[in-house]
Amino acid sequence: MMKHLIPVLVLLLVAAGAEAQLPPGDKPDLVVIGIDTLPQLRELMVGKSYGIYVWVENRGSPFEDAFLVKVELGDNQTRIKEINGSIFVNSQAKIPFSDFMPFKKTGTYLIRATADPDNWVQEISESNNAMEISVNVSPGNTEVLTGKAEGPKTGGTPLSKPKADAEAMKTSMLLVILIVAILVTVIIIAIYLVRRRGPVQIAQPLQIAPTNTVAMELNSLRREKEELEEALNIAKVKFYKRQMDESSYKEIVKDYQEKLTRIEARMANIEKRVTRLERVEGRQPDKNLE
Numbered sequence: 001m002m003k004h005l006i007p008v009l010v011l012l013l014v015a016a017g018a019e020a021q022l023p024p025g026d027k028p029d030l031v032v033i034g035i036d037t038l039p040q041l042r043e044l045m046v047g048k049s050y051g052i053y054v055w056v057e058n059r060g061s062p063f064e065d066a067f068l069v070k071v072e073l074g075d076n077q078t079r080i081k082e083i084n085g086s087i088f089v090n091s092q093a094k095i096p097f098s099d100f101m102p103f104k105k106t107g108t109y110l111i112r113a114t115a116d117p118d119n120w121v122q123e124i125s126e127s128n129n130a131m132e133i134s135v136n137v138s139p140g141n142t143e144v145l146t147g148k149a150e151g152p153k154t155g156g157t158p159l160s161k162p163k164a165d166a167e168a169m170k171t172s173m174l175l176v177i178l179i180v181a182i183l184v185t186v187i188i189i190a191i192y193l194v195r196r197r198g199p200v201q202i203a204q205p206l207q208i209a210p211t212n213t214v215a216m217e218l219n220s221l222r223r224e225k226e227e228l229e230e231a232l233n234i235a236k237v238k239f240y241k242r243q244m245d246e247s248s249y250k251e252i253v254k255d256y257q258e259k260l261t262r263i264e265a266r267m268a269n270i271e272k273r274v275t276r277l278e279r280v281e282g283r284q285p286d287k288n289l290e
Helices: 002-020 164-197 212-240 246-281
Strands: 030-037 052-058 066-073 077-084 092-097 107-115 130-137 157-159
Touching (some): 030 107, 030 130, 052 107
Antiparallel strands (some): 030 052, 066 077, 107 130, 130 157
């Protein structure tokens, strides 16, 4: 067993070194080249829904791995999408974001877009992944400073990152791979010891044996809990689709949470009573509660 462990660790370390030192020509290079509004929403106004396009260009080698695109607004809204590298057509991709909440106040806001914010992708350069622009929001007609949405706009200001970030990322990758190698070693040793000592006897969990009436009551509470959770999910979807205002949504969530808490308390009380009954009467476990 231990003879096979050393080659595994060597392969992991070799893979880590190869990953950390890819030649520049074999890497992609994700660049945010433009930020724009959706075509039908050329005016940003208080209380009005809107959407955003982010234009990303790959200036390096093609790839098909997943990466993230993040959009941050000055009114503390953040949206993140996971994109596949195969989305690029002629090295460019137009990525829509359309689930923002309406602005509540007038003024000038910053929109910042970042490709690969968590540095999942090893790139030629990590200093050209972000851009930010300013937009005006008013009660009346106010055009977005970036103009049309039919093509990428380059009027924003690219945000640079220190070169130390790339080195820190490489170091982090090597550290993660070393930790994985250590975990693999521990697992292999544990399996080896278990096989030598024989299978471990695992104690069976204690089960309760309620009467039919108690089992029916408990199952009824479970169904009621599932129905409330499903209703809460439906309300959440309606709120995010703006089919329900915020105050109504908060009131519904509060009411459902109170009902769920009462149901869970009743279920816990029934289970405790049944457990005490089984201990006193010495019954065999009843499978009605499984």
